[in-house]
Amino acid sequence: MIAEPLINSAGTITTQTLEISIGPQHPSTHGVFRMDVVLDGEIVRALKPVVGYLHRNHEQLAEKMAWLGSMPYTDRLDYFNSMSNNWAYALAVEKLAGIKVPARAEYIRVIMAELSRLQNHASAIGFLLQDCGAWGTPLLYAFKEREKILDFFETVSGSRMMCNYFRFGGVRVDLAEAMLAMARKIVAEFPKFLDEFEKLMTTNEVVLARCQRVGILPKELAIAGSISGPVARASGVEYDIRKVDKYGIYDRLEFGVPVGEVGDVYDRYYIRVLEMREAVKILQQVLRDIPAGPVQAVEVKLRGFKLPAGDGYGRIEGPKGELGFYLVSEGGPKPYRYHIRPPSFINLTVLEDMCLGHKVADAIIILGSIDIVLGEVDR
Amino acid sequence: MIPTSEQLCEAIRVAVPGAVIEIVPSTPAAAQPALLVDCEHAVAVARYLKDEPTCRLDFCSCVTGVDYLAKSFIEVVYHLYSVALKHGPVVLKVRAPRELDQCRVPSLTPVWRGCEFQEREAYDLYGVKFAGHPDLRRILMWNEFADHPMRKDYVPPADYEWEPTPHDEVLKRTKAAGGIMPPSAAATEVKK
Numbered sequence: 309m310i311a312e313p314l315i316n317s318a319g320t321i322t323t324q325t326l327e328i329s330i331g332p333q334h335p336s337t338h339g340v341f342r343m344d345v346v347l348d349g350e351i352v353r354a355l356k357p358v359v360g361y362l363h364r365n366h367e368q369l370a371e372k373m374a375w376l377g378s379m380p381y382t383d384r385l386d387y388f389n390s391m392s393n394n395w396a397y398a399l400a401v402e403k404l405a406g407i408k409v410p411a412r413a414e415y416i417r418v419i420m421a422e423l424s425r426l427q428n429h430a431s432a433i434g435f436l437l438q439d440c441g442a443w444g445t446p447l448l449y450a451f452k453e454r455e456k457i458l459d460f461f462e463t464v465s466g467s468r469m470m471c472n473y474f475r476f477g478g479v480r481v482d483l484a485e486a487m488l489a490m491a492r493k494i495v496a497e498f499p500k501f502l503d504e505f506e507k508l509m510t511t512n513e514v515v516l517a518r519c520q521r522v523g524i525l526p527k528e529l530a531i532a533g534s535i536s537g538p539v540a541r542a543s544g545v546e547y548d549i550r551k552v553d554k555y556g557i558y559d560r561l562e563f564g565v566p567v568g569e570v571g572d573v574y575d576r577y578y579i580r581v582l583e584m585r586e587a588v589k590i591l592q593q594v595l596r597d598i599p600a601g602p603v604q605a606v607e608v609k610l611r612g613f614k615l616p617a618g619d620g621y622g623r624i625e626g627p628k629g630e631l632g633f634y635l636v637s638e639g640g641p642k643p644y645r646y647h648i649r650p651p652s653f654i655n656l657t658v659l660e661d662m663c664l665g666h667k668v669a670d671a672i673i674i675l676g677s678i679d680i681v682l683g684e685v686d687r
Numbered sequence: 688m689i690p691t692s693e694q695l696c697e698a699i700r701v702a703v704p705g706a707v708i709e710i711v712p713s714t715p716a717a718a719q720p721a722l723l724v725d726c727e728h729a730v731a732v733a734r735y736l737k738d739e740p741t742c743r744l745d746f747c748s749c750v751t752g753v754d755y756l757a758k759s760f761i762e763v764v765y766h767l768y769s770v771a772l773k774h775g776p777v778v779l780k781v782r783a784p785r786e787l788d789q790c791r792v793p794s795l796t797p798v799w800r801g802c803e804f805q806e807r808e809a810y811d812l813y814g815v816k817f818a819g820h821p822d823l824r825r826i827l828m829w830n831e832f833a834d835h836p837m838r839k840d841y842v843p844p845a846d847y848e849w850e851p852t853p854h855d856e857v858l859k860r861t862k863a864a865g866g867i868m869p870p871s872a873a874a875t876e877v878k879k
Contacts, residue, residue, distance in 0.1 A: 360827040367812075368837055406716025531745050531770050534801020547746075547770045620717030621749060621766050621776060634751045634764065637714065649749040649766075657804050686827060 325353055332361050336439050336672045339682030343659075343671065350667045355660040359653070362686035370646040375401060375613045376476065378646065383470040385648065386684040388428045391420040391461070392626045394474035399555060400622030400633035401476050404615050407608055413478035414557045415598040419491060420473065421624070422587040422594075423461075426498060427454040428627035429538075429580040429587075430505075432679040436577055437509060439676035440518045446509060453501045456494050463487055476613065477605030488595060495591045502584055510578065519574035523662040523674035526571060533658040536651050537629025539678055542579040543571030549625035563590050573670075576677040614641055628652050628679055648687060652680035689774040690741055692720045698739070703731045711780060721764070721778035726792050729781050730819075733798045736767060736777060743771045747795065750805035752813035756839035759785050761813055763792055765802070785838075787814050794820035812837035 315321060331342035340361035346354040366385070370378035382397045383390035395417055402409065409417075434450030458468040464487055465471040465480070473480050483491075509515050525535070530543040540547060548565040550558040566582035568575030615637035623632030629651025636645035655678050663671040690698065696708050699722070706728035713719040724732045736744045744767035751764040760782045768775030781792045794817035796802045806817045807826040814835035817823055825832065834841060845866025861868060 360825075360829065363827040365836060404714045404717050406714075529800070532800040534747055534799065536748075545770060547773070552773050616714045616716070618712065618714030618717065619721075619764075620713050620719055621778070622717075623748070630748060632749050632766070634749055634766065636753055645751070645753045647749070647751040647753075654801060654804060657801055 323348055329358075330668075330671075332358075336676065338435065338676070338680055339685075341675075341680065341682055341685070343675070345663075345668065345671065347668060350669070352663045352666055352668055352671050355663045355671065357656050357659055359656070359682070359685050362682045364687070366687040367646050367648065371643055374641050375615060375643060376610055378643075379474065380470065380472040383472055384683055385650065385687065386626070386628060386631075386652070386681045387469055388431065388681055389424040389627050390469060390471045391424045391473060392624065392631065394471065395421055395556075396622065396624045396626065396631040397633050398474040398476055399624055400620065400635050401615065403622040404618065404620040404635055404637060405476070407477045407605055409478055409556075410602045410605060411557075411599050412482070412601040413603040413605075415594050416479050416483055416603060417474065417556055418558070418561070418594045419483075419591065419598075420461075420464075420471075420479075422590050423457050423491070423494070425587045425627045426584055426591075427457040428679075429584050430454055430501075432627075433505075433509075433577055433580050436573075436673065436676040436679075437515065439673045440515065442509075442514075446505065449501070449505060449508070453498065456497075460487070460490055460494060463490065475604060475608075475610060477608035478603045480604075482603045488598070491591070492595050495588055495595060498588050499585070502581065502588075506581060510581065515577075516574065518670075518673060519577060519677075520572055521570070522573045522666060522670050523677065524570060524572045525658060525662050529658055529661060530571070533661075534654050535629070535658060536655070537626065538579045538583060539576055539629065539655050541566065542568035542575035544568055549623060549630055553623070555624060557594075561590050561593050563587075573673055573677040580679075612641065614639065615643075619645075623649065626651055628681070628684070629655060648684075650684040650687065652678070653685040653687075656680065656685065689769075689772075689777070692722060692777075695722060695736075695742070695777065699732055699735060702735050702739070703728050706732055708732070713778070719776060719778050721780045723780045723782065726781055726783065729779075729793045730795065730798065733765075733779065733795050736779070737798055742777070743769045744775065744777055745799075746770045746775075747799035747801050748776065750795075750802050750809060752809035752815055752837065754785070754813060754837065754839045756785070761785055761790055761815055763806075763809055763815060765795060767799075783815060787835075790814055791816045791818055793818050794823075796820050811835070814838065 326347045331337040332340040342358035344356045382393040385393045430450040430453050434447035437446040462468045465473040525543045527544045530540045530545050546567045563586045568579050617639040619636040621634045623630050632649035634647040638644045662674050692710050707725040709723040711721040711723050736742050746768045748768050749766040753762045762782050765779040767777045783790045783792045809815050811825040845861045845864030
């Protein structure tokens, strides 16, 4: 067999494309996730995300359970942010039923959601920098901080990650004064961690070289592709559901919505740092103003809970993006349809567009910068 | 301010001649009435909602398949928001018969790119074929899987639970359905 000439008539080297699977078992895919890539040398020419390895038909499980029964299962969606998942589900049910939540419970919900955001973003950028090759150091700095927040969650709900803390019309248990003091201490210390982390990373030459101008997501594509959360905002989409829907008590709180300019990996890193600073501001306000009172709406009977027939969609600004629940009720004790709008799943839509033309090592950090959790992608 | 669903209906009837539109109420508290559109005009209606300056629904947030077994149709629900004007949701619904060979609706992925994965999910779990979808494949189940597991009349295969030490109920059900018995089952029966 005669081999093709190495140098073709145009004077360049003849190359072949190579198809490989990155994952499903690969440390940089953040779980069991696969990317089928076509490589030309080191350059990505095509990329297809393959998901479903963790699929357990969560939605069908929920259709076979009482309304409240799927609350603990929502913890297992995005297992970094069980508190936010709880809130999204509770909010959707409350929207369908028209339940009013007592003021103290609303404040507690904001405390939990924003602490979730802090620990999620801290670990997300820790993982991102680990993908860049900063082996361990930034991640462990982030995890040290995350640990304090998980300790707080454990004190409040009895579990570090699977909190199952929210209820329709409130939260499960009240916060004691000592717990509030614990939260205040975490919030007071957090900016110190951010300053230190930024000194280490934000202007780091290697981080700049690896992350800037890599994986640019144009604003138009971000909107058309239904991209939400920090990924969309890094591309300049000024859209935050906390501001737009004003759910809970977010209309009473002062905070900014940081927006990126370029939409590259670096912007997606830095937007999370800025969002953590805003979350600290929110937490300072709610921990200062939290009123006394009940934490559960008394008129809601959780045992034998029923919803009026009909459908409805409720959503929150989760740490990873828009987390929504579309529920259909037939008036019975179980949901007829229970659908989750998972932000990390939908944010993967544009992964190929972001990776084309980049090196395979960049595809890894582009994936890292989206911040996916497979529990939520696969459901 | 976003037009009410009645106003939207009127406007669409003028802009898309021939479109059959009906308003479907949600729960009273949620107050998210939906526009039920016929399949033939769904894409034109979607484009109108996206481009019309008072709506500008540029963000298709959520796509859901729902199987209404008793009413014998499958519904696909689109939740639309506007990032430009910061309003929403407008809920768009299309319906298709449940029979697999007729379960076909037009894909809205050409209008909103963000529908791509979610329509694949509805196809995978409900068997809805989206005409005009650029890449309609299974997404959560594996390619060789034959059925659509979220349909209300889905029956799981009897031998799906291969456990290292299958327990009584699983074995009984498997045997009753004539499913494939695990090799360890014979040993378990002898012990009893």
